[in-house]
Amino acid sequence: xxxxxxxxxxxxxxxxTNSKIFCSCRNGHTQDANENVCPACCGMPGLLPVFxxxxxxxxxxxxxxxxxxxxxxxxxxxxxxxxxxxxCAYQITQWFAPICRNGGVEIETKSGKKFIxxxxxxxxxxxxxxxxxxxxxxxxxxxxxxxxxLIEIVSLPDLRSADEVLAYLERLRTLLRFAKVSECRMETxxxxxxxxxxxxxEGSDTLGVRTEMKNMNSLSAIxxxxxxxxxxxxxxxxxxxxxLVQETRRxxxxxxxxxxxxxxxxxxxxxxxxxxxxxxxxIDDAWxxxxxxxxxxxxEEKAARYVSDLGLTEADAGVLTASRNLCDxxxxxxxxxxxxxxxxxxxxxxxxxxxxKKQVTADDVPVSPDKLAAxxxxxxxxxxxxxxxxxxxxxxxxxDADPRAFVEENGLKAQSDEGAIREIVTRxxxxxxxxxxxxxxxxxxxxxxxxxxxxxxxxxxxxxxxIRSLLEEALS
Amino acid sequence: MDAYITKLDGAVAVDDTILTTGCPxxxxxxMLENFTSLFEATAVTKMKAAGYTLAGKTAVGEFGLDTxxxxxxxxxxxxxxxxxVSEGEVMAALNVDLNxxxxxxxxxxxxxxxxxxxxxxxxxxxxxxxxxGEQIGVTAKxxxxxxxxxxxxxxxxxxxxxxxxxxKYEYALDIPLAGKRVGIIRELMTGENTGKVETMAAxxxxxxxxxxxxxxxxxxxxxxxxxxxxxAETCNNLSRYDGVKFGYxxxxxKNIEELYVGSRSESMGLLAKAVILYGSDVLSKGRYDDxxxxxxxxxxRVREALAxxxxxxxxxxxxxxxxxxxxxxxxxxxxxxxxxxxxxxxxSVTGVPAVISGGVQMVSDTLxxxxxxxxxxxxxx
Numbered sequence: 001x002x003x004x005x006x007x008x009x010x011x012x013x014x015x016x017t018n019s020k021i022f023c024s025c026r027n028g029h030t031q032d033a034n035e036n037v038c039p040a041c042c043g044m045p046g047l048l049p050v051f052x053x054x055x056x057x058x059x060x061x062x063x064x065x066x067x068x069x070x071x072x073x074x075x076x077x078x079x080x081x082x083x084x085x086x087x088c089a090y091q092i093t094q095w096f097a098p099i100c101r102n103g104g105v106e107i108e109t110k111s112g113k114k115f116i117x118x119x120x121x122x123x124x125x126x127x128x129x130x131x132x133x134x135x136x137x138x139x140x141x142x143x144x145x146x147x148x149x150l151i152e153i154v155s156l157p158d159l160r161s162a163d164e165v166l167a168y169l170e171r172l173r174t175l176l177r178f179a180k181v182s183e184c185r186m187e188t189x190x191x192x193x194x195x196x197x198x199x200x201x202e203g204s205d206t207l208g209v210r211t212e213m214k215n216m217n218s219l220s221a222i223x224x225x226x227x228x229x230x231x232x233x234x235x236x237x238x239x240x241x242x243x244l245v246q247e248t249r250r251x252x253x254x255x256x257x258x259x260x261x262x263x264x265x266x267x268x269x270x271x272x273x274x275x276x277x278x279x280x281x282x283i284d285d286a287w288x289x290x291x292x293x294x295x296x297x298x299x300e301e302k303a304a305r306y307v308s309d310l311g312l313t314e315a316d317a318g319v320l321t322a323s324r325n326l327c328d329x330x331x332x333x334x335x336x337x338x339x340x341x342x343x344x345x346x347x348x349x350x351x352x353x354x355x356x357k358k359q360v361t362a363d364d365v366p367v368s369p370d371k372l373a374a375x376x377x378x379x380x381x382x383x384x385x386x387x388x389x390x391x392x393x394x395x396x397x398x399x400d401a402d403p404r405a406f407v408e409e410n411g412l413k414a415q416s417d418e419g420a421i422r423e424i425v426t427r428x429x430x431x432x433x434x435x436x437x438x439x440x441x442x443x444x445x446x447x448x449x450x451x452x453x454x455x456x457x458x459x460x461x462x463x464x465x466x467i468r469s470l471l472e473e474a475l476s
Numbered sequence: 477m478d479a480y481i482t483k484l485d486g487a488v489a490v491d492d493t494i495l496t497t498g499c500p501x502x503x504x505x506x507m508l509e510n511f512t513s514l515f516e517a518t519a520v521t522k523m524k525a526a527g528y529t530l531a532g533k534t535a536v537g538e539f540g541l542d543t544x545x546x547x548x549x550x551x552x553x554x555x556x557x558x559x560x561v562s563e564g565e566v567m568a569a570l571n572v573d574l575n576x577x578x579x580x581x582x583x584x585x586x587x588x589x590x591x592x593x594x595x596x597x598x599x600x601x602x603x604x605x606x607x608x609g610e611q612i613g614v615t616a617k618x619x620x621x622x623x624x625x626x627x628x629x630x631x632x633x634x635x636x637x638x639x640x641x642x643x644k645y646e647y648a649l650d651i652p653l654a655g656k657r658v659g660i661i662r663e664l665m666t667g668e669n670t671g672k673v674e675t676m677a678a679x680x681x682x683x684x685x686x687x688x689x690x691x692x693x694x695x696x697x698x699x700x701x702x703x704x705x706x707x708a709e710t711c712n713n714l715s716r717y718d719g720v721k722f723g724y725x726x727x728x729x730k731n732i733e734e735l736y737v738g739s740r741s742e743s744m745g746l747l748a749k750a751v752i753l754y755g756s757d758v759l760s761k762g763r764y765d766d767x768x769x770x771x772x773x774x775x776x777r778v779r780e781a782l783a784x785x786x787x788x789x790x791x792x793x794x795x796x797x798x799x800x801x802x803x804x805x806x807x808x809x810x811x812x813x814x815x816x817x818x819x820x821x822x823x824s825v826t827g828v829p830a831v832i833s834g835g836v837q838m839v840s841d842t843l844x845x846x847x848x849x850x851x852x853x854x855x856x857x
Binding site: 039042043044045046047048049050051078080082084087088089090141269271272273274276277278279 | 495503508513514515517599600601602603604607608634635636637638708709712713715716718720721722732736756759760761764768772
C-alpha cells in the first residue's frame, strides 16, 4: 500500500528587537549566563509586564509578509506549567486572540508550486535555558533568553514531504529576513521548528495518529527526522512493530532516532486565561498603514528590477536577492557609481569571496555601501589598481577602514604619471641587457619579466596599461 | 517590628506585601521569610519623595490573602495596620486591598481607609495575588490625612499597564453633599453594623444629602465572581514560588518534582494551599467555561448593575463587615473570609473606589474618590 505523510509545522522565530518583550532588558547576544536579567524576567514578585510595542509591529510585519489577516484587537494570555527554565511558571502568550490568522506561502519543489496555508501567528515570550553539568551532576539555569520576544507561526497540515517542509522553511526564512523580523538562524536557535506528523493510506481523508517532534537544529536534521518518523509510523501500521500514540518526541540527530519524551499525561492542561496586567493591544488604521508602508519589496520583485532596470544578469540578481544584506549594500552603493554591474561584480565576486574565506554568510558581510562605492570609483578612475583595491576591501571588512585614508597611508595610489613611469622603464631597460636581448631574440615571455621589474619599482601601483605601452615603445 | 514605635508626623507603616528595599518583604509567608526585594514599590518611593517616612512593615496574612493569625507565618494581630493607626503609633499605613481585609480592619478600629479607583495607584511593588482587582489603599485617622497621602502616591506609572494616564490626582474634601444622592444597599443591611450605617445616613442627610434605599442583588454574584477570579489569578501568581530561584527550598529532594512539591508544601499555609487548589480547578480544562469564564461574565454583569445603581445614587452606603468585633475563633479562615466578602467584593471586582469611615463603607463610581473622601471628612466628629 502507498502511504501519504501529513505534516504541520510550528515555527518559533525570535524577533529582532532591542529589548525583551515585557521588560527593558537587552535582547541580544551575551557572554555570560544571566547577564540580561532583571527582577521581572527572573520571576521575582512585584514587577508587571510592560509591553514592547515593537513586538506588535514585527508580528504585524510577519503577518503582512505571509498574507495573514491582522487581528485589530489582540490580547495576551497566561499559560501555566512548571519547568525550571520558566521563572514565573507561566508563559505570557496569545491563546484567545492571536495577532494574525489565515494566510500562507507559496512554495516550489521538484513537483511544482503549492500553497501552504497558515492557521495563525501568535506572539509570546521565550523561556530560559537549562545547562546540565554531567561532571557535578547538577543543572544550572540561564535566564538570558527568558522574555525574549517570539512569534510562533502555525501551519495547517498541508505539507506532504521533507522536500516541501524544507522549501516552506526556506521561504519563511527568506521573507522574514527580508522584512528584518528575525535573523531566522536554526544554528543559533533564532528559528526553531516542531514537526507534527502523521501517516495515512493514500486517498484516505482521515488523519492518522499524530506525533510531535522537537529538537531539530538544522534543515538537514529536520529532513532526516521526517524520513525516520514516517518509516516508524508505516512500520507500526503495516507490521505492528509498536502502537502509535499521540505524544511528543525528541529527535536525536547523532543516533538518527526519535525518542518519546517523558509522557506527562496530566501536564497537557495549561490552564490558559487572559492576563489581567496586559490591556488589549488595539491596532488602528494609522498604525496598520504605517507598518504596511515599511514592508520590503519581495526578493523576486527586486531580482526582476535588477535585471530590467539595471542590466544585471539573472544569475547575479539571484545571488544578490538571496540576502537582504547584499541587496541593502548594493542598493545603497550603486547610485554612487557609474555602473551597477561593476558594483554587483564587486559584491558577488570580491565580497562573497572574502565571506567564503572567512566563513560568514551573505547576511553577515560587514561592508559599508559607501565605502564599497568609494573603492569601485577609485578603481574606475584608475586611482588604484584592482590588486590594491582588494587590499582596501579587506581593510574595510576587517577594521572598517576609510578607503581613501587607507590608500594614502599605505601608498597604494596608482602611478599613472607617464613621465615618472618612463624614467623607470628607461632605467630597467638599460640595466637588464640580457632580458632585453632575449626579448629581441623573440622570447615574448621576457616582456613579462621586464613588466614585473617596472611594477616592482612602482610597488605594485603602476597603471598596467601605461607600463605596457611605454615598455613596448622603449623596446621597439 | 519595633520601628513603628517611634511616633512621627508623616510616619507610615507599609503592609509586608508591599516591596521595600533594605529590609525583607516576607508577604507573611515562610516562602519569602528571607526575601529582600531588589527594588521598592512605586507607592513607597513616591511617598518618601513627598516627605513621608517608612516607619516599618505591618504583618499580613499569608500573601495578604487575609489578616488572620491562623494562616500567617508570623503571629499577626488582626488588622495590624488599622490597630497601630488607631493607637497613634503611626500617622498612616499603606495596605493592599485584595479581598476587603483593610476595609474590615478600618471599620473595626474606627479609622479611615480608602481603596482608590483601580488604576490610580501603581501596583508596581505589590507582591501579586489577584492583579485584576488588588489595589494599594491608605489607612489614616482622618479623611484629610488619608487624602494627602493618597495624593502623594497616586498617578500614572509606565511600569503598570493598567494605570490611568493622569500624572496626579487632587482630592478635594469640600465637595458639597447637598443634593447628592446616597443609596443604602438593602441586600447588605445585615449583621451588627447596620446601626452605624443609620448614623452615617443621618449625618449625610444633615449635610443636605438625599438618602434612599437601593437594591443591588448582584452583591452576592460579585462575591462568588471575585472568589473565582481571585483564586485563579492568585494560584497563577503564586506558581513562581517554586524553590528554584529564591525563597524557601526544601532540604531533601531527589528530582525537580520533589523540589517543587517539598518547597511549596513546607512553606505555604492552609489558606494559600486552598486558594491554589481552588484556582487551578476553576482554570482547568472542562471547568474553565463553567467557572472562570462565567466569573468574567458575572464581573461584567456586576459592572452593569453598578452603572445602573450609580444612575440612582452618587454614593452607595453599607456595612463593611458582618460583626462589630471578632474573636479569633470566629475567623475560621476558609469560610469566614468568603462570607464576609459579600460587603466588599463588588468594589474589588469592579475597581470602583471605596472609603471606610465611621465604621461603614461608602462606594462611588470610578474616579469619584474625592466625593467619598469629602463625605468622610464632613461627617467625621
